[in-house]
Amino acid sequence: MGVPMAPETRLRPHGAGKQQLHATALRLFAHTGVAGTTMQAIADEMGVTKAALFYHYKSKDDLVLGVVAPIFEKLAAVLTKAEFRRGRQAQLNEILTGCVDLVLEFRSQYAVLMNDPYVSRLLARHEERPGWESRVGSFIVRVASDPADRIPLMVFIGGLASPLGDPAVAALDDAVLREQFLDSGRRLLQIRRRSAGESTTA
Amino acid sequence: MGVPMAPETRLRPHGAGKQQLHATALRLFAHTGVAGTTMQAIADEMGVTKAALFYHYKSKDDLVLGVVAPIFEKLAAVLTKAEFRRGRQAQLNEILTGCVDLVLEFRSQYAVLMNDPYVSRLLARHEERPGWESRVGSFIVRVASDPADRIPLMVFIGGLASPLGDPAVAALDDAVLREQFLDSGRRLLQIRRRSAGESTTA
DNA sequence: GTCTATAGAACGATAGAC
C-alpha cells in the first residue's frame, strides 16, 4: 500500500539530530521500501550529503536497525506478555490490544517491520536478535497449532498495516482508530469484549 | 486459464521459456522484494546469464510488469464486477469472494502486487494503466465513504497476503483455505452468508 | 536464444579538509 508523502519536514542542514534522520528515513522506507531507498535519497531529502549520514550510522543496515529497533523491542514485549496469559482467549486478547497499541504508536514503522523483506532478512542475519519472524511465527503456532486456525490471526496482524496507508484514515483520531481496530480484531478472532481475566472456555 | 504449455518444460539453461522465468522471478520478488532482487540474482537462480534475461524482456520494469500483470488485470475485473452490484452488502460480498479467489490462484503474486512499493510506483508511473492503487482506493471510498468504515475492509484486503507466507498454511488444501478466508472475511466485514441479492440494510 | 564483454550510472562506504 502506498504512503502519503508528508508535507516535507525539512530541517536545517547543520545540527540535525538522529530524530529527524529517523523520521526522514522512515518516511522514505514506507514510501519506496527499504531496498529501494538509497542513502543518497535520504541525504537529499534532509538537505545534507551522504557522508553526513555515515557519521551517525556506520552502515545502511545500522540505520535500518535504528529505525525499526524500537517497535521490534515492543513487539517482543507484547509477545512475551501474551505468553504468560493462560488460555487462548486471553492470549489472543493480549495480542489484539498489544498490536493495536503498537500500530497507533509507531504507524508506518509497523508496516515496515511487518512487510519489508529487507528488514526480515536483516533481523534474521543478526543472530543476537531472536529473529522476530521466527519469534512471531512460533508464538502463533503455540496459540493455534492447527495451521487453518492461524489464518484469522495472521490476517489481522498483517492487515493492521494497510489502513494507515490511506491518508484519510491516518488523519482520524487515535481513539476512533483504536475502536475500529479493536472491533475488527474482536470479530475476526472472535474475542469476547471483557476477557481480561485468566479464566477461559478452553 | 488457457495457457499454452510446452509439452516439455525443462529447466536447464537452454530452452527455458517465460514460464520458468516468471516463476523464478516471482519467487525471488516475494522473498527479497522487487527492489532487492537483481537481474543477476534471477539469472543465477535459473542458471543462465543476465543477458539472456534482457532478450526476453527489454528492462527490469518490463519483467516486473509481466509478472504482476495477470493478477492486476483480474483484480481490476473483480472491482468492476463489484461496482455493478447494488447495495453495500452485495458489493462487499463480491470483493470478498473475488479477492479470496485471487489469493488462492496467484498466491505470492497477491502479496507482491499489494505490498511491494516498487510495483505500486511502477504501475502509477505508467499512466496508461489506471493505477491500481487509486482504482482500489476509489472503490473502497465508494463502498465506505466514512474513513472509519474503511478499516475492516482494508484490514482484510491487505491481511489476505500474510497467511500464505507460512509454509504450513500454504500447504493446506485450497478448499480449506477458501473456507477459512471466507469465514474470516465474513466476520470482519459482517456479511451474511447468502447475500447475493441486491437488498441491503443500508 | 544464449553467450562474453563492457559501457555508464548508481550504489554503499571511506579519507581527509574544515
Place this chain on the structure above:
DNA sequence: GTCTATCGTTCTATAGAC
C-alpha cells in the same frame, strides 16, 4: 558534524560473437 572527493563494487542495459 558536515563537507568534497573518491574508491571499489554492483547495477541495468547493450553490442556483437556463436
